[in-house]
Amino acid sequence: MFELTLDALISFNKRTLVLFPNIDAGSKEMVRVMRKKGVEHHPNFRAVKHVPFDQFIQLVAHAGCMIGNSSCGVREVGAFGTPVINLGTRQIGRETGENVLHVRDADTQDKILQALHLQFGKQYPCSKIYGDGNAVPRILKFLKSIDLQEPLQKKFCFPSVKENISQDIDHILETQSALAVDLGGTNLRVAIVSMKGEIVKKYTQLNPKTYEDRIELILKMCVEVASEAVNLNCRILGVGISTGGRVNAREGVVLHSTKLIQEWSSVDLRTPISDALHLPVWVDNDGNCAALAERKFGHGKGVESFVTLITGTGIGGGIIHQNELIHGSSFCAAELGHIVVALDGPECLCGSYGCIEAYASGIALQREAKKLHDVIIAFFPSIFLVYAEDSLLVGGMSVKKEEAVTAAHLIQAAKLGNPKADNIVRTAGQALGLGVVNILHTINPSLVILSGVLASHYVNVVKEVIQQRALFSVQTVDVVVSDLTEPALLGAASMVLDYTTRRIY
Numbered sequence: 001m002f003e004l005t006l007d008a009l010i011s012f013n014k015r016t017l018v019l020f021p022n023i024d025a026g027s028k029e030m031v032r033v034m035r036k037k038g039v040e041h042h043p044n045f046r047a048v049k050h051v052p053f054d055q056f057i058q059l060v061a062h063a064g065c066m067i068g069n070s071s072c073g074v075r076e077v078g079a080f081g082t083p084v085i086n087l088g089t090r091q092i093g094r095e096t097g098e099n100v101l102h103v104r105d106a107d108t109q110d111k112i113l114q115a116l117h118l119q120f121g122k123q124y125p126c127s128k129i130y131g132d133g134n135a136v137p138r139i140l141k142f143l144k145s146i147d148l149q150e151p152l153q154k155k156f157c158f159p160s161v162k163e164n165i166s167q168d169i170d171h172i173l174e175t176q177s178a179l180a181v182d183l184g185g186t187n188l189r190v191a192i193v194s195m196k197g198e199i200v201k202k203y204t205q206l207n208p209k210t211y212e213d214r215i216e217l218i219l220k221m222c223v224e225v226a227s228e229a230v231n232l233n234c235r236i237l238g239v240g241i242s243t244g245g246r247v248n249a250r251e252g253v254v255l256h257s258t259k260l261i262q263e264w265s266s267v268d269l270r271t272p273i274s275d276a277l278h279l280p281v282w283v284d285n286d287g288n289c290a291a292l293a294e295r296k297f298g299h300g301k302g303v304e305s306f307v308t309l310i311t312g313t314g315i316g317g318g319i320i321h322q323n324e325l326i327h328g329s330s331f332c333a334a335e336l337g338h339i340v341v342a343l344d345g346p347e348c349l350c351g352s353y354g355c356i357e358a359y360a361s362g363i364a365l366q367r368e369a370k371k372l373h374d375v376i377i378a379f380f381p382s383i384f385l386v387y388a389e390d391s392l393l394v395g396g397m398s399v400k401k402e403e404a405v406t407a408a409h410l411i412q413a414a415k416l417g418n419p420k421a422d423n424i425v426r427t428a429g430q431a432l433g434l435g436v437v438n439i440l441h442t443i444n445p446s447l448v449i450l451s452g453v454l455a456s457h458y459v460n461v462v463k464e465v466i467q468q469r470a471l472f473s474v475q476t477v478d479v480v481v482s483d484l485t486e487p488a489l490l491g492a493a494s495m496v497l498d499y500t501t502r503r504i505y
C-alpha cells in the first residue's frame with residue numbers, strides 16, 4: 001500500500017513531508033520503496049524522523065492534508081481542521097475522527113489519488129471541531145440539569161444510545177443536525193434539520209435586496225440559530241446553503257444569478273460563514289439541492305439515475321446520474337428550466353425565448369393570468385366581476401381591485417371551467433412535458449420527480465406528452481409528484497448530513 005500511496009503522491013505533485021513515526025519493520029519497508037521510486041532526490045519530497053512535538057503540531061496544523069495509516073496522529077490531526085486520509089484498517093470501526101476520510105480497500109493508485117483531490121481541494125470542507133463557540137452554553141446546560149449537592153455517582157446513568165452512526169459522546173447525547181439555509185427570490189430561511197429530515201425549527205425573513213444587507217442577515221440568523229440549537233439539544237455538524245443561481249459547489253461560491261436575486265454574482269459564501277461559525281459550509285443551487293433532498297428523503301431514495309424538476313417562481317432542476325449529482329464542466333448542468341421547446345416562444349428571464357420556464361413557471365402563468373384579466377379592465381374600467389368568455393374570472397371567484405393577479409388565480413379559473421385558463425395551464429404542461437422528453441432522450445433516467453406548488457397540475461399532461469412524443473425505449477420512465485414539503489432546505493441539510501457521517505468511500 002505504501003508503494004501505491006507514493007505513486008499517488010508523486011502524480012499529485014505537491015510538496016510532501018514523509019514522517020517516520022518509529023524505526024520498525026514498517027519504516028524499513030518505507031525506505032526500500034522510497035529508494036526504489038527515487039523519492040530521496042525528488043524535489044517535492046523530504047523525509048524526517050524524530051520531529052520534536054511542538055514542530056509536529058505546527059506541521060500538521062498547517063498542512064494542506066495528511067495521508068497515512070492508523071498511527072502517526074492520523075486521528076488527532078483532524079482536530080486542527082486539517083483534512084486527513086486514513087488508508088489503514090485498524091481505525092475503522094473505532095471512534096470516528098472529525099475531518100477524516102477512510103479509504104476502503106486502498107488497493108489502487110487512482111483510489112488514493114481521488115481521496116487526495118477530495119480532501120486537499122477541500123471539496124468537503126473541514127471543521128475546527130472544538131471551536132463552534134457554543135461550549136459554554138453546553139456546559140452550563142449540563143450543569144443546570146444536575147443537582148450538585150447530590151453525589152453524582154449514585155444517580156448518574158447513561159442516556160440510552162440512539163440510532164447513531166458516530167460513537168462520539170456528544171453525538172450520543174445530542175441529535176446530529178444541520179443548519180440549512182434557503183435563499184430564494186423572496187425569502188431567506190434558516191432551519192435546524194435533524195438526521196431523519198425533521199425540521200426542528202425554522203426561521204424566515206424577507207431576502208434583502210442588496211448584497212451587504214443579505215450577507216449580514218445570513219450571518220446574524222446563522223449565529224442565532226446555532227446557539228438556539230444548544231437549547232434544542234441539537235448538535236450542528238455544518239451549514240448547507242441552497243441558493244438560486246449557478247454555484248461552484250467545490251469552492252462554495254455563487255457564480256451568477258438571474259434577476260430573481262439581485263447583486264448575487266461572484267459571491268464567496270463559504271469563507272465568511274465558516275469563519276463566523278467555525279463549521280464546514282456546503283453551497284449548491286436550489287435545483288441540485290432538491291435532487292439531493294429526493295435522494296436522501298424522497299422518491300429518489302435508492303434510485304441510481306433520476307431527474308427532478310421544481311416548478312416555483314422559476315423552474316429549477318437537478319440530475320442524479322449513477323448515484324452522483326451532475327454539476328457539469330462550468331457548474332451549469334441541470335439548468336432544466338432553460339430547455340428550449342419552441343423556436344419563437346415567450347421571452348424568458350434568461351434572455352432567450354421558448355424556454356420551459358417561460359411557459360410553465362409561476363411567473364409565466366402570472367403573466368398569462370394578467371393578460372386575461374387586463375382584457376376585462378380595458379373594456380370595463382369600473383366593473384371587475386364580469387363573466388365573459390375571454391376573461392380570467394368565472395363564477396365562484398373574484399379578484400379584489402388592490403389584489404395582484406397570480407398563477408393561483410389562473411389555476412383556480414381553470415378548475416372552475418374557464419376554457420382559456422384551462423388551455424394556458426395545459427399548454428404550460430405540454431411545454432414542460434416536451435422538456436421532460438428532451439431530458440429522457442439525453443440521459444435516460446428511470447424516474448422523473450416533479451416538485452413545487454404547480455407540479456400536481458402538470459403531471460398528467462407531462463405523462464401524456466411522453467406517451468405521444470418520446471421514443472419507445474424511454475417510456476418505461478416513472479413520473480411522480482414529490483411528497484417533500486421543503487426540498488431546498490432538506491437538500492441543503494443533506495449535503496451536511498451525508499458528508500459528515502460518510503467517512504468511508
Ligand SMILES: [Zn+2]
Pocket residue numbers: 337338348349350351352355357358
Ligand atoms: Zn430561459
